[in-house]
Amino acid sequence: MPASLSAGAIVDEVHVDGIGVVPVRFNRCPAGWQVTFELRDDAVGDLAVQHKLVAPSLREAKASVPRAVTYLLGRPVDVGSHI
Numbered sequence: 001m002p003a004s005l006s007a008g009a010i011v012d013e014v015h016v017d018g019i020g021v022v023p024v025r026f027n028r029c030p031a032g033w034q035v036t037f038e039l040r041d042d043a044v045g046d047l048a049v050q051h052k053l054v055a056p057s058l059r060e061a062k063a064s065v066p067r068a069v070t071y072l073l074g075r076p077v078d079v080g081s082h083i
Helices: 060-070
Strands: 005-007 009-016 020-030 032-040 050-057
Touching: 009 060, 020 060, 032 060, 050 060
Parallel strands: none
Antiparallel strands: 005 009, 009 020, 020 032, 032 050
């Protein structure tokens, strides 16, 4: 799915190794760019985790999603260069 605009937000997808595609929304905020995404387990249909993070640039916000997903899933996160 190509990125699109919806209600003033950039709607896109970010690929996360070992997980697949995660739908995301990017919005401008006073601190830079806010990205919102949701994690859901198919085995537990009525439970989801919605996460928001803020980065100084759109590029950094998009690059942070795979590490945030990895962290939320309890997996080791590479803290080296991520951009």
